[in-house]
Amino acid sequence: MNQRIRQLNALVANQIAAGEVVERPASIVKELIENSLDAQARSIRVQIEQGGVKRIHVHDDGLGIHADDLKLALSRHATSKIEVAADLQRITTLGFRGEALASVASVARLCVSSRAAGSELGYAIAGVDAAPTPVAHPQGTSVEVLDLFYNTPARRKFLKTERTEQTHVEGVVKRLALAHFDVAFELRAGSRTVLQCASCATQAERERRLTQLLTSTFAEHALYLDERRDGLRLWGWVGLPTHTRSQADQQYFYVNGRNVRDRLVSHAVRQAYRDVMFHGRHPVFVLFLEMAPESVDVNVHPTKHEVRFRDARTIHDFLFGSLNRLLRDVRPGDDTAPPAEPLMVNEPRYGAPPQQVTMALGGRSSRGHALGPFVEPSAGAVEPAAGASGSGGTPPMGYALAQLHGVYILAQNDEGLVVVDMHAAHERITYEKMKADRAAQQTVHRQRLLVPETLEVTTGEADSIEIHGATLARLGLVIERLGPNSVVVREVPALLADGDVQAMTRDVLADLHSQGSSDRIEIAEEELLATIACHGSVRANRRLSLDEMNALLREMERTENAGQCNHGRPTFLVHPMSELDRRFLRGQ
Numbered sequence: 001m002n003q004r005i006r007q008l009n010a011l012v013a014n015q016i017a018a019g020e021v022v023e024r025p026a027s028i029v030k031e032l033i034e035n036s037l038d039a040q041a042r043s044i045r046v047q048i049e050q051g052g053v054k055r056i057h058v059h060d061d062g063l064g065i066h067a068d069d070l071k072l073a074l075s076r077h078a079t080s081k082i083e084v085a086a087d088l089q090r091i092t093t094l095g096f097r098g099e100a101l102a103s104v105a106s107v108a109r110l111c112v113s114s115r116a117a118g119s120e121l122g123y124a125i126a127g128v129d130a131a132p133t134p135v136a137h138p139q140g141t142s143v144e145v146l147d148l149f150y151n152t153p154a155r156r157k158f159l160k161t162e163r164t165e166q167t168h169v170e171g172v173v174k175r176l177a178l179a180h181f182d183v184a185f186e187l188r189a190g191s192r193t194v195l196q197c198a199s200c201a202t203q204a205e206r207e208r209r210l211t212q213l214l215t216s217t218f219a220e221h222a223l224y225l226d227e228r229r230d231g232l233r234l235w236g237w238v239g240l241p242t243h244t245r246s247q248a249d250q251q252y253f254y255v256n257g258r259n260v261r262d263r264l265v266s267h268a269v270r271q272a273y274r275d276v277m278f279h280g281r282h283p284v285f286v287l288f289l290e291m292a293p294e295s296v297d298v299n300v301h302p303t304k305h306e307v308r309f310r311d312a313r314t315i316h317d318f319l320f321g322s323l324n325r326l327l328r329d330v331r332p333g334d335d336t337a338p339p340a341e342p343l344m345v346n347e348p349r350y351g352a353p354p355q356q357v358t359m360a361l362g363g364r365s366s367r368g369h370a371l372g373p374f375v376e377p378s379a380g381a382v383e384p385a386a387g388a389s390g391s392g393g394t395p396p397m398g399y400a401l402a403q404l405h406g407v408y409i410l411a412q413n414d415e416g417l418v419v420v421d422m423h424a425a426h427e428r429i430t431y432e433k434m435k436a437d438r439a440a441q442q443t444v445h446r447q448r449l450l451v452p453e454t455l456e457v458t459t460g461e462a463d464s465i466e467i468h469g470a471t472l473a474r475l476g477l478v479i480e481r482l483g484p485n486s487v488v489v490r491e492v493p494a495l496l497a498d499g500d501v502q503a504m505t506r507d508v509l510a511d512l513h514s515q516g517s518s519d520r521i522e523i524a525e526e527e528l529l530a531t532i533a534c535h536g537s538v539r540a541n542r543r544l545s546l547d548e549m550n551a552l553l554r555e556m557e558r559t560e561n562a563g564q565c566n567h568g569r570p571t572f573l574v575h576p577m578s579e580l581d582r583r584f585l586r587g588q
């Protein structure tokens with residue numbers, strides 16, 4: 001090998017740069033659509049052949065490229081979006097590096113045709129060495145990419161099957177279509193239309209696009225959010241805790257219109273869902289964070305999928321607080337479930353208070369013991385709840401009818417039949433009351449260790465003790481630094497005194513060092529409270545009176561997160577009359 005340093009020729013340099021930008025056909029589609037969006041396009045059409053390996057064609061109706069700039073547009077580091085270094089601190093466009101077209105041109109055959117706004121004639125250029133020639137073209141730009149990696153066969157071997165590459169292209173178009181509701185998108189694979197989205201002007205049209213791009217149930221089982229604080233805005237759709245997926249494949253987060261993947265964002269979302277979602281499941285959301293461009297650095301990664309926030313802690317707290325309030329404000333009876341289907345026959349309303357039965361199913365008496373200190377029986381079995389009522393005057397959770405096998409409460413509301421898992425419901429009520437009592441104390445009870453725990457830690461973790469020591473003390477954890485790599489734990493929260501102090505401390509210090517905060521103590525305490533609530537709640541096969549059942553229903557209507565138990569299981573289901581009528585073939 002020649003050990004002398006030499007300048008790489010332009011082609012090799014461009015192909016190296018292309019390796020960072022062009023991974024597969026979907027990478028090219030992303031870069032070209034982002035250029036179209038930056039050019040203020042309102043309609044974007046994408047056509048691919050053989051998954052984009054043979055041909056990619058992207059057409060837009062944007063501002064277009066001036067004829068004198070066409071050749072320059074294919075050069076590296078040529079862009080209209082930034083001019084001086086200071087512009088990197090306030091980027092407002094999706095693209096800004098001026099590398100995309102040059103990178104594509106180095107690994108594929110490229111042709112760009114465009115007519116700028118105000119021009120009477122369009123121009124086209126085929127390759128970096130060609131000269132622009134006049135063509136008939138509407139206002140906007142068309143980019144055609146042929147034979148991807150024709151001159152780098154080794155890289156072409158790493159591409160997957162046509163179907164796999166097409167799926168990646170579909171994912172790119174979907175992510176961009178979710179972020180730009182005012183733009184129409186069309187994707188064709190060969191002669192087949194894969195995706196077609198009209199531009200959206202209203203909220204209803206946006207939700208139709210969500211249904212089209214995600215699933216038919218996403219918008220029906222999602223809450224709309226729009227929170228503003230201190231120059232930040234978070235808006236979008238968040239799935240109910242009962243509407244989750246086995247994979248994190250419907251999680252879309254955008255910062256100033258740019259789709260990003262960020263550990264801080266993921267942590268804030270997990271925190272908000274942590275005690276309302278079933279284990280092993282993942283929430284669904286389409287969220288948009290808007291902030292001042294100078295408060296976020298998008299020049300972090302070649303693919304621009306990662307960002308760095310100037311004040312990460314503020315962003316985390318804003319995200320968590322907004323989502324946590326939204327989820328906790330959901331009560332049974334809120335208009336968050338899909339609307340009931342219309343009745344199949346002309347029947348009278350079913351919302352009248354039911355005739356109270358005194359026998360459980362099976363003919364046995366439903367009289368039982370009181371629920372205990374957590375649920376107080378109401379004054380009357382048909383007393384309305386303090387909160388909202390159904391359209392027929394019935395409380396959202398309805399009135400109790402009977403108990404099924406000592407496990408479920410059967411109730412009737414305006415919609416139809418309500419089935420309540422009494423243990424799961426009481427567990428959530430008990431848990432929320434215990435958390436409220438703990439919060440009302442405003443102080444954390446600490447317990448001094450008879451034998452302080454000494455730990456060997458990293459220097460960075462030991463440094464975090466000096467920075468966050470006062471905060472940890474307020475949470476009940478008193479730690480002192482002994483040396484460059486050692487600390488001693490002297491006091492712990494009383495609730496956690498019997499746990500693994502060393503493991504908890506190491507986890508807390510690791511969190512503090514990596515992300516500047518830790519919720520390990522709070523999570524551990526909440527897990528303990530959840531366990532206590534589970535063991536202290538009404539058990540299966542316990543016979544309840546109608547007054548006790550109705551008291552439980554009224555408590556559910558007043559309790560945060562009452563739709564799920566502490567483990568994320570649903571606490572109740574509603575079977576509308578239309579569904580029951582259909583099952584019994586009424587009106588047919």
